[in-house]
Amino acid sequence: MKLLLHVCCGPDLAVTMEHLKSDFNGKITAFFYNPNIFPYEEYVKRLRAFEQVAERYGLETMEGKYDEERFYALARNLEDESEGGERCRRCIALRLGVTASLAQKMDFDLFSTTLMASPRKSIVMLENEGKRAEKATGKRFLFSNFRKGIDGKKKRELFSGIYVQDYCGCVFGLREQEMKRQEIEKKDFEKLKQDFPEKIHLWKYRRKPLNSDNFEINDINELKELLEIIKPSKLVVTEGFAKAFSLTSKWLKCGSYNCRLERSERGETYG
Known part of the structure; x- marks a missing residue:
């Protein structure tokens, strides 16, 4: 055949x-x-x-x-x-x-x-x-x-x-996706302002690497909520930060967003 x-x-x-x-x-x-x-x-x-x-x-x-x-x-x-x-x-x-x-x-x-x-x-x-x-x-x-x-x-x-x-293929689909992306960006930014007003400065890390040294967080649930809003390309964490939040995997599930984790000391992913 x-x-x-x-x-x-x-x-x-x-x-x-x-x-x-x-x-x-x-x-x-x-x-x-x-x-x-x-x-x-x-x-x-x-x-x-x-x-x-x-x-x-x-x-x-x-x-x-x-x-x-x-x-x-x-x-x-x-x-x-x-x-x-x-x-x-x-x-x-x-x-x-x-x-x-x-x-x-x-x-x-x-x-x-x-x-x-x-x-x-x-x-x-x-x-x-x-x-x-x-x-x-x-x-x-x-x-x-x-x-x-x-x-x-x-x-x-x-x-x-x-x-x-990261898009289907045609110019029309690309245009539609860009409009949806802008709507999501606006929604997420408003949520960041509302839920984490003291962390507005972290918005610049949207889709970019974010280092755990750049912010303080109280617990793992709050961390997940923050990452789901910012959606960094990855979260670079120190050994102490990883231990404090029991981050032992190379991915952290944050609602609908999966955040990649990386050790700051070696620049290597978990696992």
């Missing part, structure tokens, strides 16, 4: 291959086709990550045309749609349709997509569009929820050394 696997990015390819390397008995060719990605520099970053992961798993690779005008044509009049709506459906339909047509042309037995490993995508929408492309080409669509069974620790191992993007 020969499978043509549409690939959206390196991280999702890694997750998908963890399923396929044991479940699929056949040859896999990885096909990178993503004319939606903006800007082109971002496209190149994701292409390089794709190549790294494909080499890791010994996959043959193909690259589709970066035809952004084709994407903009399908997105016309849908620029203000929220992510996950009709614009996204059309984008998925385009990429799966091209993949299925190529599978038909090159005599692959079936096709699939790493988009099913992405937590950002509707698995129902992917199944529907995959089946539609299957009906149009006669090539079987391999459907599976690849996002299942891979925990956070495993993902960190899989993503080590490769570029991991």
